[in-house]
Amino acid sequence: MIKTVKAKTKKIKSPLGKKLNKNHNQTMSGAEMVIEALVEQGVDTIFGYPGGAVLPIYDAIFQQDKIKHVLCRHEQGAAHAAEGYARSTGKIGVILVTSGPGATNVVTGLTDALLDSIPLVCITGQVPTFLIGNDAFQEADTTGITRPCTKHNYLVKDVNTLANVLHEAFHVSGSGRPGPVVIDLPKDVQFAEGKYISKAKAKTHMYNPKTTPDMAAIKKAVALISKAKKPIFYTGGGVINAGPKASKDLTAFVKKTGFPITSTLMGLGAFPAHEKQWMGMLGMHGTYEANMAMHGCDVMICIGARFDDRVTGDITRFSPNSKKIHIDIDASSINKIIHVDLPIIGDAGEAIAAMYKEWNAQKYKADEAALKKWWKQIKDWRGVNCLAYEKDDKIIKPQYALERLNHFLQKDAKKNKRDSFITTEVGQHQMWAAQFLPFNKPNRWMTSGGLGTMGYGLPAAIGTQMGNPDGLVIDVAGEASILMNIQEMSTAIQYNLPVKIFILNNQWMGMVRQWQELLHGERYSSSYTESLPDFVKLAEAYGGIGLRADTPDELDDVIEQMLETDKVTIVDVRVAQNENCFPMIPSGKAHNEMILAADAEQFDKKLV
Amino acid sequence: MIVKDKKENQSVYGDGPGDRDIQRHTLSVLVDNEPGVLARVIGLFSGRGYNIESLTVAEVSKKLNQSRMTIVAIGTPSVIQQIKHQLERLVPVHKVNDLTEEGPHVERELALVKVVGTGEKRVEAIRSADIFRARVIDSTTSSFIFEVTGSTQKVDAFIELMVPLGMVNISRTGAAAISRGSDKI
Numbered sequence: 001m002i003k004t005v006k007a008k009t010k011k012i013k014s015p016l017g018k019k020l021n022k023n024h025n026q027t028m029s030g031a032e033m034v035i036e037a038l039v040e041q042g043v044d045t046i047f048g049y050p051g052g053a054v055l056p057i058y059d060a061i062f063q064q065d066k067i068k069h070v071l072c073r074h075e076q077g078a079a080h081a082a083e084g085y086a087r088s089t090g091k092i093g094v095i096l097v098t099s100g101p102g103a104t105n106v107v108t109g110l111t112d113a114l115l116d117s118i119p120l121v122c123i124t125g126q127v128p129t130f131l132i133g134n135d136a137f138q139e140a141d142t143t144g145i146t147r148p149c150t151k152h153n154y155l156v157k158d159v160n161t162l163a164n165v166l167h168e169a170f171h172v173s174g175s176g177r178p179g180p181v182v183i184d185l186p187k188d189v190q191f192a193e194g195k196y197i198s199k200a201k202a203k204t205h206m207y208n209p210k211t212t213p214d215m216a217a218i219k220k221a222v223a224l225i226s227k228a229k230k231p232i233f234y235t236g237g238g239v240i241n242a243g244p245k246a247s248k249d250l251t252a253f254v255k256k257t258g259f260p261i262t263s264t265l266m267g268l269g270a271f272p273a274h275e276k277q278w279m280g281m282l283g284m285h286g287t288y289e290a291n292m293a294m295h296g297c298d299v300m301i302c303i304g305a306r307f308d309d310r311v312t313g314d315i316t317r318f319s320p321n322s323k324k325i326h327i328d329i330d331a332s333s334i335n336k337i338i339h340v341d342l343p344i345i346g347d348a349g350e351a352i353a354a355m356y357k358e359w360n361a362q363k364y365k366a367d368e369a370a371l372k373k374w375w376k377q378i379k380d381w382r383g384v385n386c387l388a389y390e391k392d393d394k395i396i397k398p399q400y401a402l403e404r405l406n407h408f409l410q411k412d413a414k415k416n417k418r419d420s421f422i423t424t425e426v427g428q429h430q431m432w433a434a435q436f437l438p439f440n441k442p443n444r445w446m447t448s449g450g451l452g453t454m455g456y457g458l459p460a461a462i463g464t465q466m467g468n469p470d471g472l473v474i475d476v477a478g479e480a481s482i483l484m485n486i487q488e489m490s491t492a493i494q495y496n497l498p499v500k501i502f503i504l505n506n507q508w509m510g511m512v513r514q515w516q517e518l519l520h521g522e523r524y525s526s527s528y529t530e531s532l533p534d535f536v537k538l539a540e541a542y543g544g545i546g547l548r549a550d551t552p553d554e555l556d557d558v559i560e561q562m563l564e565t566d567k568v569t570i571v572d573v574r575v576a577q578n579e580n581c582f583p584m585i586p587s588g589k590a591h592n593e594m595i596l597a598a599d600a601e602q603f604d605k606k607l608v
Numbered sequence: 609m610i611v612k613d614k615k616e617n618q619s620v621y622g623d624g625p626g627d628r629d630i631q632r633h634t635l636s637v638l639v640d641n642e643p644g645v646l647a648r649v650i651g652l653f654s655g656r657g658y659n660i661e662s663l664t665v666a667e668v669s670k671k672l673n674q675s676r677m678t679i680v681a682i683g684t685p686s687v688i689q690q691i692k693h694q695l696e697r698l699v700p701v702h703k704v705n706d707l708t709e710e711g712p713h714v715e716r717e718l719a720l721v722k723v724v725g726t727g728e729k730r731v732e733a734i735r736s737a738d739i740f741r742a743r744v745i746d747s748t749t750s751s752f753i754f755e756v757t758g759s760t761q762k763v764d765a766f767i768e769l770m771v772p773l774g775m776v777n778i779s780r781t782g783a784a785a786i787s788r789g790s791d792k793i
Contacts, residue, residue: 147648148655152699155643206701332693335686397714 037166053097053125056190075483079109085465100138117448119178151179159194176209213346229370238304246349262290273438288386317590344487424480428510455484492568511561539570662782725774
């Protein structure tokens, strides 16, 4: 084993440490303002990577101990780590990177956060103001590049406006529909002295999105819900973003009505998966019962979801006979894709609470007889057993690996009294994880939904573990995705983060292979991952632990070992190479045109 | 060589929603007069594939540091609604009014038209300009520059008239619009 020599760094107590928080209206440098504002905003952890144009801020970080900086190994990793941190804690994730390549590397993470509505504040260094526009070293038009992939961005040219911009950025990022905000900060502004403005005195613009729903609409909605004969709740990430209380209220309301509930990939965990009313995820790889119920319902209650194309399938044949209620904080989500009958603009949490209150106040009762019939129908759909797969005693099926993982997670939760957090990369393994792992609490499931970013899972797991030091954090990965941000292994080692990486290794970009098999005449163009590394040795090379399971009888032992490790651990699970993820709604098909595992053989003949 | 079935090459997504019922709407957008705000609005239109017919912008309040943009956009009613909501989402945007939707409004555009010619054509040009109440703001022995103000249709008509009379150059501002009556928007 290589002995690591710790660099000798001495914490120098500087005047900054004393200055902080004492008097908010004093002069300080731009770099110090950044720290001061972050502290005031309640930030204790930031993720980043230093470089020339942010050195003054890094210098300020060095001279204080209120904010912990996590050094990631790539700016994209820093962004996803901040996302994982934000999603698992409900706080705003903060990123600090340098100009030029630092800023461009962070763009994928920002876009990911924009599509999944994750609150982030990203501070990018910039060349000094007098060099902007001169093609200076490591200069990029950061505000120009990030304009379409952020909720808002700023270029600060005057140090006296900096404190206000910092506070406004947090306000914009976290309020309304959350999203990423970039502050581009030229180096000379970081050095310049200016007057700090405290959070309390900052003018946070006139950005005040509406969060309280219209009560008349709520009343109408609840009346409509009470008359439903074949209702369904369809909830999304908006419920998670509205905070844990929203999930609690949703659970209470749904249980009170006795209606079935499904959720998008982003919304898993808002309603406990162990409840009988839970139908599983909907959409392209959702369960048969959830999709059929969406197609056949008469009242759809959509809360904090946005009718994404991966959810709706063919929009002209989407749930043709239902009245649709759509609750969303973002007015532009309403009627964007699907025309709805009753739009309600507001915070999901406030709307759910108001609906629940109204339901109780009016003493509404669901139509028991109709509901009984509806549940009988759903029971038939459930009987299809859409997630069934062929078991094999020689080769590990990926679904089987996840079932075993789930089994040991349940055991671990009881034994070690700890919560488990699952992150994923993107592809088949992600869909299987969504299908086979049950989520009973919000903020326990971190996955790249809207953007579908391969390489998301490991850094997100690192951020999650930073925010939840006692939690059990597992990145369910594929062997192709994990290589996209494998360098973050070092980060996990440096900060002693015992993240587990559970690779379902089928040696293919599985989802690409699946589409090529089903939709492109089995022409497997560039989807086989040749020259894969030995993941066990790779883990060891980074200073972590590597485990491998080749056959089903090795699996349990390996999972148990993994759960006991105190260091970052890669588990290389060699799974069946040609397994496809079903059910599947092919693009352009309707909810009732799912293909199940059994239909797959006929399917390619029909379409290709 | 792999021979492909024709059907195979078609997108599995099928056709888009189509472009029936295209309307023209005039939006009045009050924004903070800050760097990048125009780029935000234009980026929104190009990024989401909306169509702009014209866009004008200038500062309207020095004290509040605000500008007003008048955007003439074309699209189906649902696209127009999306444009309005997407604009409202931008942080420096204070208010979006769909003037076409909200009631009667007036719209004016200004154009500068350079016409080159002598003799009969020159006389005809100035006569037609008079009918359209276009002012001459520059002249040489062989050219005029006319300034014409009016609705987009009027400006279009004037330009059409000037083409055979030796028009060589036009510069148009795009529409500025405001609602009628005493209501403040």
